[in-house]
Each structure stands twice: as structure tokens, then as C-alpha cells.
Amino acid sequence: MTESHIMVFTLLAAMLCSLAFAFEPSPLQDFCVADYSSSARVNGHACLDSNLVQATHFTYNGLHLPGNTSNPLGSKVTPVTVGQLPGLNTLGIALARIDYAPWGVIPPHVHPRATEVLTVLEGSIEAGFVTSNPDNKLISKMLQKGDVFVFPMGLMHYQRNVGNGYAVSLSGLSSQNPGIVTVANSVFGSSPDIESDLLAKAFQVDRTVIDQLQTKF
Numbered sequence: 001m002t003e004s005h006i007m008v009f010t011l012l013a014a015m016l017c018s019l020a021f022a023f024e025p026s027p028l029q030d031f032c033v034a035d036y037s038s039s040a041r042v043n044g045h046a047c048l049d050s051n052l053v054q055a056t057h058f059t060y061n062g063l064h065l066p067g068n069t070s071n072p073l074g075s076k077v078t079p080v081t082v083g084q085l086p087g088l089n090t091l092g093i094a095l096a097r098i099d100y101a102p103w104g105v106i107p108p109h110v111h112p113r114a115t116e117v118l119t120v121l122e123g124s125i126e127a128g129f130v131t132s133n134p135d136n137k138l139i140s141k142m143l144q145k146g147d148v149f150v151f152p153m154g155l156m157h158y159q160r161n162v163g164n165g166y167a168v169s170l171s172g173l174s175s176q177n178p179g180i181v182t183v184a185n186s187v188f189g190s191s192p193d194i195e196s197d198l199l200a201k202a203f204q205v206d207r208t209v210i211d212q213l214q215t216k217f
């Protein structure tokens with residue numbers, strides 16, 4: 001190889017690596033069942049001794065059960081991430097069931113580590129996300145039973161039941177631990193509060209509006 005060949009090769013390799021690292025890394029063994037009791041610090045959970053691994057570590061029960069939607073949002077998320085299903089550790093994937101009361105809402109939120117693909121199992125659901133600055137374009141759709149919609153990684157999105165009956169959706173997520181940043185909770189419900197003068201300027205409203213919002217989250 002000439003020097004320029006080596007440079008091109010190195011550049012290509014670097015580009016491929018940066019692409020690959022935009023997603024969770026591929027596992028280096030068949031599985032790595034999460035050992036919740038280990039205090040070892042790794043990116044994810046430490047692996048349980050393979051001799052102790054059983055089928056139950058790869059099993060979650062009860063996703064057919066409706067979540068309790070008696071709350072101000074009228075919705076309930078039942079996650080199946082590495083926190084509930086230890087066998088998901090290092091596999092870069094998770095599920096979530098969402099139940100919606102009539103007109104129930106999943107408020108605007110972001111998954112910092114996952115793309116989400118949602119399918120409607122029951123009812124009619126409005127789903128939407130907003131593109132990043134400067135366009136901030138709203139992409140939204142009314143979905144019926146059997147329809148599928150994808151929320152690209154890192155973008156703010158929401159769902160709403162647009163019917164008078166109950167609705168159910170099932171989501172796949174491209175992370176064992178997608179994380180949820182609910183916009184209202186982050187901005188108005190942080191601990192301690194972000195200073196209301198700062199938020200009043202940021203949102204271009206009177207401080208009393210911010211004070212009111214901060215008491216709600």
C-alpha cells in the first residue's frame with residue numbers, strides 16, 4: 001500500500017466507526033443477562049454468570065394487561081426495557097405498551113438513545129414529531145389499528161388517542177435503555193427549578209406564567 005492508500009483506508013475506517021457508534025454496539029457474546037446485583041461500572045449492566053442464566057431471564061410476562069390510565073394525562077406506559085427484562089442487556093432493543101383513555105395524551109418527549117417504531121393495536125391515535133431547528137416542521141398523522149409510524153431518534157414526539165374508546169399501541173425502541181426526557185418535566189419540573197426569570201426570557205412570557213407552570217411539574 002502507498003501512503004495515500006493508507007490515508008484513504010484510515011479515513012474510511014474512521015467514518016465507518018463513527019457511523020457504527022451512532023447506535024448501540026454489537027454484542028461480543030451470545031448474551032449478557034443483566035446482573036442487577038453487580039456494582040461493576042460498565043456501559044450497561046454487568047453480565048450474570050452464564051451458568052446461572054435461565055429462560056426466565058429472557059422472559060417478561062403480562063404485556064397483555066392494560067395499564068391504569070386513571071391519571072391527569074389519561075395514558076400509561078408499560079416499558080419492557082433492560083430494567084424489566086435482564087436478557088435485553090447489550091442487545092440494543094426494547095418494547096413498550098401504551099394504554100390510552102379516551103383523548104388521553106403521551107406528552108411531548110424525547111428518547112435520547114432510541115428511534116421508536118409504533119403500531120396501533122386498538123383505537124385511533126394521532127402521532128407526531130417535530131424536526132430540529134431551524135425548520136421545526138411538524139410531521140403528524142392519524143393512525144388506525146394496524147398502522148405503523150416511526151419517530152426518528154432524538155426528535156420530540158407525542159401521541160394522543162383521538163377517539164372516545166380506549167386505545168392501545170405497541171412500540172419497538174432501538175435501545176435496551178431508551179430513556180425519556182419529557183419536555184414539560186425537564187423545563188418546568190427540574191430539581192432544583194431553573195430560575196423563572198431565565199425561563200420567562202426564554203419563552204418570552206411573563207414570570208407569573210412560568211411560576212404557574214413550575215407549580216404543576
Ligand SMILES: *[C@@H]1O[C@H](CO)[C@@H](O)[C@H](O)[C@H]1NC(C)=O
Binds near residue numbers: 068069070071
Ligand atoms: C388506577 O389508578 C387510580 C389512581 O391512582 C386508583 O385510584 C385506582 O384504584 C387504580 N385502579 C386499578 C384497577 O388499579
